[in-house]
Amino acid sequence: xxxxxxxxxxxxDTQAILLLCAxxxxxxxxxxxxxxxxxYNDLAMWLRxxxxxxxxxxxxxxxxxxxDLVETKLNPDRLLDLLERKAMLKLAVKSWTNHGIWILxxxxxxxxxxxxxxxxxFAPAIIYGVGNMDLxxxxxxxxxxxxxxxxxxxxxxxxxxQTCAAQNMQIVSGGARGVDITAMLGVLSAGGTAVGVLxxxxxxxxxxxxxxxxxxxxxxxxxxxYDPEDEFEAGKAICRNKYIYSLAEYAIVVSAAFxxxxxxxxxxxxxxxxxxxPIFVRMQGNVPEGNQQLIKQGAKxxxxxxxxxxxxxxxxxxxxxxx
Numbered sequence: 001x002x003x004x005x006x007x008x009x010x011x012x013d014t015q016a017i018l019l020l021c022a023x024x025x026x027x028x029x030x031x032x033x034x035x036x037x038x039x040y041n042d043l044a045m046w047l048r049x050x051x052x053x054x055x056x057x058x059x060x061x062x063x064x065x066x067x068d069l070v071e072t073k074l075n076p077d078r079l080l081d082l083l084e085r086k087a088m089l090k091l092a093v094k095s096w097t098n099h100g101i102w103i104l105x106x107x108x109x110x111x112x113x114x115x116x117x118x119x120x121x122f123a124p125a126i127i128y129g130v131g132n133m134d135l136x137x138x139x140x141x142x143x144x145x146x147x148x149x150x151x152x153x154x155x156x157x158x159x160x161x162q163t164c165a166a167q168n169m170q171i172v173s174g175g176a177r178g179v180d181i182t183a184m185l186g187v188l189s190a191g192g193t194a195v196g197v198l199x200x201x202x203x204x205x206x207x208x209x210x211x212x213x214x215x216x217x218x219x220x221x222x223x224x225x226y227d228p229e230d231e232f233e234a235g236k237a238i239c240r241n242k243y244i245y246s247l248a249e250y251a252i253v254v255s256a257a258f259x260x261x262x263x264x265x266x267x268x269x270x271x272x273x274x275x276x277x278p279i280f281v282r283m284q285g286n287v288p289e290g291n292q293q294l295i296k297q298g299a300k301x302x303x304x305x306x307x308x309x310x311x312x313x314x315x316x317x318x319x320x321x322x323x
Contacts, residue, residue: 034082
């Protein structure tokens with residue numbers, strides 16, 4: 001793939017979206033500033049209104065119509081400057097594909113429908129990933145929790161993901177230390193599958209010795225909505241929580257601090273969203289106050305161990321129960 005031209009690797013729509021939205025490893029403050037998701041959504045609305053696709057922005061005819069964008073408050077010159085970054089696109093795509101990274105635009109047929117259905121216009125314009133792309137549509141159980149989880153929470157997480165692996169139920173998590181990494185590595189060691197939604201450095205994470213076997217065997221997919229070279233930022237880690245939930249069918253919060261931290265923020269935001277995935281909370285044992293408070297916010301207690309029969313069926317039934 002590394003020797004292929006950009007046009008052979010990316011569909012025209014995805015080329016256009018990357019040119020508009022990617023920062024290609026540079027700080028986003030550098031001019032021309034890539035479009036934010038909100039700005040891209042405004043542009044996408046204009047395209048639909050005019051029966052155009054993102055790829056049409058690569059043509060002179062459509063570029064000559066960009067002055068009609070007054071209603072979107074987008075500067076046509078900025079868009080043209082972004083679309084001129086073809087040399088940067090070529091170099092970036094070559095580097096990414098040399099590292100085994102693939103790119104999906106929101107218009108690609110392989111783009112996970114769960115993100116579109118759950119997030120609507122908040123679905124990311126671009127997804128970068130490594131590993132088995134099919135896992136993005138396999139659903140499963142999102143497992144999230146504190147980086148500073150106690151031993152009881154760790155052991156609970158291990159038991160849970162081992163059960164999921166035995167029942168062919170995929171795990172979706174975030175790759176952070178604590179609950180996330182325990183869930184992902186635990187399900188992989190038990191022979192199951194996992195999707196990790198990362199907040200930074202996808203280009204480095206996928207060569208991690210812990211991840212390589214799972215990727216090679218087609219049992220692990222790592223994705224990010226941020227450029228593969230981007231460094232960690234707390235805000236990005238919090239924002240990616242909604243993608244974790246939206247790639248799963250159910251979610252469990254193993255351990256959450258009350259009123260603070262990414263786990264709490266991600267869970268409470270998802271609970272407020274219409275048609276979100278059912279969110280469960282571990283209530284067995286010595287759980288932190290955040291777990292108890294999430295129940296008051298609308299989450300449901302996760303079925304207690306020992307789990308008899310199908311965990312998927314238990315969750316489906318529990319999701320229907322009124323508290």
